[in-house]
Amino acid sequence: MKKHEKILFIPCGSRKDILPVVKKAAEKMQAYERIGLITTAQHLHELDAAAKVLKQEKKKPVIGGQILGCNVWNAERIAKDADAFLYIGSGMFHPSAFLRKIDKPLFSANPYSGIVEEYSSAEKQKWVKKQKARIMRCVEALVFGVLVSTKTGQSNYDTAKKIKKKLEAKGRIALVFAGNELTPDRLLGYKVDAWVNTACPRIVDDFFEKPVINPEELDMLMELIE
Numbered sequence: 667m668k669k670h671e672k673i674l675f676i677p678c679g680s681r682k683d684i685l686p687v688v689k690k691a692a693e694k695m696q697a698y699e700r701i702g703l704i705t706t707a708q709h710l711h712e713l714d715a716a717a718k719v720l721k722q723e724k725k726k727p728v729i730g731g732q733i734l735g736c737n738v739w740n741a742e743r744i745a746k747d748a749d750a751f752l753y754i755g756s757g758m759f760h761p762s763a764f765l766r767k768i769d770k771p772l773f774s775a776n777p778y779s780g781i782v783e784e785y786s787s788a789e790k791q792k793w794v795k796k797q798k799a800r801i802m803r804c805v806e807a808l809v810f811g812v813l814v815s816t817k818t819g820q821s822n823y824d825t826a827k828k829i830k831k832k833l834e835a836k837g838r839i840a841l842v843f844a845g846n847e848l849t850p851d852r853l854l855g856y857k858v859d860a861w862v863n864t865a866c867p868r869i870v871d872d873f874f875e876k877p878v879i880n881p882e883e884l885d886m887l888m889e890l891i892e
Contacts, residue, residue, distance in 0.1 A: 673818070680708040684754055684777040688716045691752050691775040691782045692723035698771065702748030704730040704741050704764070706755045709777065716754060735759045736820075736866040738767055745770060763867065765790045766797075800870065803877035805890050807838070807859035813878075814844040815865035822864040825881055829862050832884065836891050850874045 695701060701720055703713050710732050717727035728747045731740035741751060741764055750771040753761045756778055764772055765785060772785045804810075810833050814826045826842050833840040841858065848865055850872050861878040863869045870878045879887060 677711075678708070679711045680777070682709075682777045684709055684712050684716060684775070685719055687775040687777050687780055687782060688719045688752070688754065689723065690780070691773055692720055692725055694782050694784070695725070695750060695752065695773055698725075698750035700726045700728055700747060700749045702728045702730050702741060702744050702751040702770070704733045704738075704751055704753050706734075706760055707732055709754050713754075716752075720752075733760050733764060735763050735868050738764045741768055759868075761785065762793075766793055797883065800877045800879055801883055801887050801890070804860040804879055804887050807877075809839045809841070809858045809860075811853070811856060811858035811861045811876075812840055812842045813848050813853075813861055813863045813865055813869070814842060815848055816844055816846045817865070820865045825864045829864065829881060829884060832888060833862075836888065838891075 692701075703716055703720075705713060713729050713731070717729055720727040728744050730744045730748075730751075733741055733753075745768050748770060750773065751764065751768070753764070753772060753774045754777065755761075755774070756776045761772060761774060773782060774785065775782050812826045812829050812833075814823050815821055823842075823844075830840040830842060840862075843853070843856070845852065848863070848869060853861070854875060858876060860876050861874065862884055863878050863880055867880050870880055872878075
């Protein structure tokens with residue numbers, strides 16, 4: 667971000683009533699007492715009302731707050747206080763990041779369709795297998811490209827420098843690549859064996875020519891490299 671650059675944030679909440687689907691979700695979550703509440707920006711203003719509904723259903727709500735496809739910190743910070751989580755929103759983009767990081771049951775309540783469903787452990791295991799495969803493809807890599815986004819909110823150059831030092835300590839070559847759009851097509855042709863991504867964690871889901879891992883996966887890789 668430029669020194670004098672200003673950002674205007676305009677909150678835009680949904681007017682869709684979430685309470686009916688929250689009540690429906692509570693009925694499906696009978697096996698759990700402490701319910702962690704997470705959602706997207708559109709429904710953030712209604713979490714207190716959702717908590718009241720859960721209390722009426724003899725649950726103990728624990729409000730986490732907003733999550734993103736690249737940041738589930740608000741769920742992580744309350745994980746020890748929740749038996750299960752209820753995600754209020756639509757789609758898989760945001761909760762998929764939750765499944766990767768938190769080992770707790772996750773239910774979703776979609777206010778638009780009225781559907782309540784539990785994310786299966788099979789979906790999480792499928793991602794874990796893909797993660798292991800990506801890490802194993804990096805074991806023999808000698809030249810690593812460390813990706814740094816120049817987008818506001820995603821730039822993480824300090825982490826990139828630490829990653830570079832870790833790789834060089836293992837005798838690997840580490841080159842830092844910075845850009846606004848870190849897409850597979852823009853990274854074709856570079857002579858690297860693998861990428862370490864410090865931008866949006868969801869980048870690893872794109873189809874890259876070379877394997878891509880996130881910083882926390884690099885630590886797992888370090889244990890495999892002699």
